[in-house]
Amino acid sequence: MKLHELSNVAGAVHRKKRVGCGEGGGHGKTSGRGGKGQTARSGGSIRPGFEGGQMPLYRRLPHRGFNNKNFRTELPIVNLGDLEALDAAISEVDAAVLAANGFLRKSDAKFKVLGNGELTRPLKITAAKFSESAKAKLEKLGGQAIVAA
Known part of the structure; x- marks a missing residue:
């Protein structure tokens, strides 16, 4: 068997999902993005840890102690x-x-x-x-x- 003779198993390759091509296709109207809002928009994404304007958990918890990881010198x-x-x-x-x-x-x-x-x-x-x-x-x-x- 050679590399150019290999083929995928039946059902392994799917055609590309075409969105916005009518209601009957299953991905029409909102094109799989849900309703309105930031995430429905092009380029609309929220950063990790964002909680909709609520004070995020990483800012609510106290930060104590010292970690030298950022300042240590690692020698070969x-x-x-x-x-x-x-x-x-x-x-x-x-x-x-x-x-x-x-x-x-x-x-x-x-x-x-x-x-x-x-x-x-x-x-x-x-x-x-x-x-x-x-x-x-x-x-x-x-x-x-x-x-x-």
Whole structure:
């Protein structure tokens, strides 16, 4: 069976609903829009949460507390196991090296190093943040974890 040989199951394809073509068609007169008013008009729609002018629920309820979601900085993550794939000649790792090897999108990006995976050689890594496990694994191998400002 090939793609051009496929066909729909009987009854799967319906013809387009034609509105406003007489009462006998079932979609005449108001064309399925009900009576008069805003929603019967072309382009007439009301935004989500609108309650007809009544004070909406989201404004009646008290808003308390603080959420840092809008203001937090999310750093791209690089695992120690991923750095094992770098060329053996590379001994110093920073954002520019990682961007050149496809680990980061920008060469000046801040990133965080996590300790997932195994590293077999000492590396001198310059990053914005390190997890405790990543720092411990690096120092155990004789590498350096340098925190860049």
